Amino acid sequence: MPDVPPGTALPPRPAAPPDPGPAYAVPPGPAEKELYLSVLRAGRVSLRELMEQDAAATVRLLELGLLSRYVHQEWVVAVNPRVATAKLSAALRAGAGDLLARAESAGAELDELADSYDAAQQHTRIAHVFGQVRIQQRLLAIVADHWDEALAAQPGPRAPEFVADDPQVRAALARGAVTDVLYQPVARQAPHTVAYAAAATDWGMRLRVLDEPFARMLIFDRRVAVISTTVDNRSGAAFIEDRAVVDHLVRLFLRDWERAVRVPWYDEVGRELPEPLRRVGELLAEGLTQRAVASRLGLSERTVAGHIARLRERYDADTLFQLGWLMRDGGRHD
Template structure:
């Protein structure tokens, strides 16, 4: 069933949220107008964050695109309404850009010194991301109070076709909740590697916006939109990613998953034998050995046979 288009009460509540900087507490909005609050969440104009029970205003242009996609999925009979969605939300777009848009993008680098506002800014950017999120997360254990929400956010991002790649430090391997979380999200499709070198916290969204610390204690952040600077940060991430190790997060979490490959074959591969030599030693066809090696390469995210042999010899530890 299509969501009902916004009425004047919805518009009034949305403008009120914008007047508060684009973020209000969920309970406050519900007290003011519960019907309008729930309708704006349904339309995608407000995002409800369960960790701190807050609401964040989303760009109406982004919401309009998603609303249009939902309408298209309901069939050809709603196609006309889907095409009208941007126009129907134009008044929201004007209010959003007047209240927040020009302020937030008045500079290619914006410094934020409040942790709540930093999270709010990141959540707003995430809501408008369509293709890729790159993350460098130094330190060991991830904050457990955020892991459940992070898992659901990751599930939503991947379902929307957003590619996710994350760098951790080796200490993350020794924290069971973090390793279990990493195993869960890699099952969903996120790629997480471990870099045994110092690196800086970094988030990059669609290679257009980067967020990085602006102080040693991470209490302030810089939101960077300058294309040249973002390109340099992406290049640095890719350099670190290429040096980082692929790890078996299931094994780190105490739940190793079988590869379906005979242990003898794995041992011979680790010893450096060629595909032909392994087939001869085990009395298998080269085609069968090739299929087993393909499964191992997928399991270990190895791009070449040389890299796979290196990983088999413990190169990822």
Template sequence: MSDLLPEEDRALYREVLAQGGRVTLGEAMARNPEATRRLVDLGLLVHHDWDRSLTAVNPRAVAARLGADLCDAAVRRLVESRQVPARMADLAQAYDTARLRPDPGRGVERVTDRQQIRHRILQIESEMRHETLAAQPGGARPTDQMRQSRDRTVEFLARGIALRTLYQPGALTHRPTAEYAAVVSAAGERVRVLDEPFRRMLIFDRRIAVVSASADDEHAVFVEDPAVLAALLDVFERDWARAERPDWHALAGTPRETGVPAELGPLLAAGLTHRAIASRLGLSERTVAGHIARLREFYDAETLFQLGWQLRGAREGRAEPPDGTAPGAADG
């Protein structure tokens, strides 16, 4: 109710009550015109045209009415949400019929137009649900693209999508790139640096990869063949394991913080599930997943087991987690 009714409005309502629950409109407007208008709009003060006075009414009645209105609106939104897939069915069918993606039977397709490459990547991103792995050679990132890239990255992370990115050492000495990496790292992306040559590559949900096929990145290969995709995943994971984890916040000149509610760490260390943590903290599971991604980046934890171990160690004075994971531990 505090968002619905600011303290200044509450104070004015109490003043009207102190005067017997009735004041002139002019008197109330003289004290606080904006608060007066809001109280009248909500119905806590009723305006009488015949004598231009205001009467304070029972807040319980107003709350019941507002609550009923909100409930009705929520029901309408729920009904509408269930109708959305049916309303989009014809468009979904048209999308599938257009065969905008390569034929799965072919598995590998070469695209030789930069705009078409970008167009296809945006389509793939719109269907992404779990993770993106990116190898971005060349050091410094294009500054004119950073703002849009940052906003999209934060949006993906907020949806619970895991992001891991490899850069080359040139990124370390380019202040805008370091600042960008610090921002997305704080949001939950994991960014490392590999001092070796590697090819530009994106892997979405471990189901499709986009690999640069020319030195100028004008050509790309879209890969869905399972055997080729598995080999590309092995290459990325091998490079990721050898890469260094810089302190992007130090390079950017900003303090390094987790940005995660303090209550979340102990709950995660205690072994609670995402759903249980979300229930305890009054958050959505997606928000909890985003916070956990930020903790994994902060502690450089490959798995949830390692993260839980490090969180318990931080509380008990241990320094390092064990290598590897416990048998059967889930990789988050």
């Protein structure tokens, strides 16, 4: 995933989000819009500076999703207002009947900010960015937006700060996003990377190892690709949105992915299969279908499908029948 180190908790705020009601559903006012535009113009702003300038407007914009906070460096960036529109619309629809009409026009409430965002995002289809802070800032803006697939080729050893729990990635995986990560064999020699891979497998990430040279890259939704442009792979990056180039990079990644080795990360750290995966495997070994397994365990088919995907990755199984066969006697046939 992106080389954006995880950070600390948000500043003090209510333990639970506010109920989606009329007060919460009110669109941003003039002061909040002006604060948003100031962050958009600056690119990134210190959270402390914003709180000192207008704490109420800052908290409001964070709650609406119009600002996203980079927790490690204590600064925030502006988020595409169209992402916040869905949240605002949902809040409006949850209100009384007289709010329903407003929900239909929620997008219009943010049109002004959306136009400003679009104007600020005008750039060439291949943008060269230099400096780790600027690269991280741009990556954060991508990760903070809604994405459904991330492909990551990460050659070489991984520093501990870049293989740690990332709440944004975990949240994306929890809602069904796909994340495939490609490592080189050196990753299996680092205990912190192996521990991360085992934990990330629990979240739903797939991590494989390829014993060949390959370039560092990140691809989001097959729409934008990020590649290194400097020898150190850190201080320079190109953000590519040219469809032909991105499609080519996707093909390169998928070619490498198919040749990569599936790794039993649980075994690497001396862990048994998590209990939910073990129970799913046992029922598959009995010949039950995915739907029957979900019914027997009282889980959704989507949850069972995720468990099966992890098991197939673990046991290198291409079909449910093959996986069920391999899961006999608790999976001790691999």
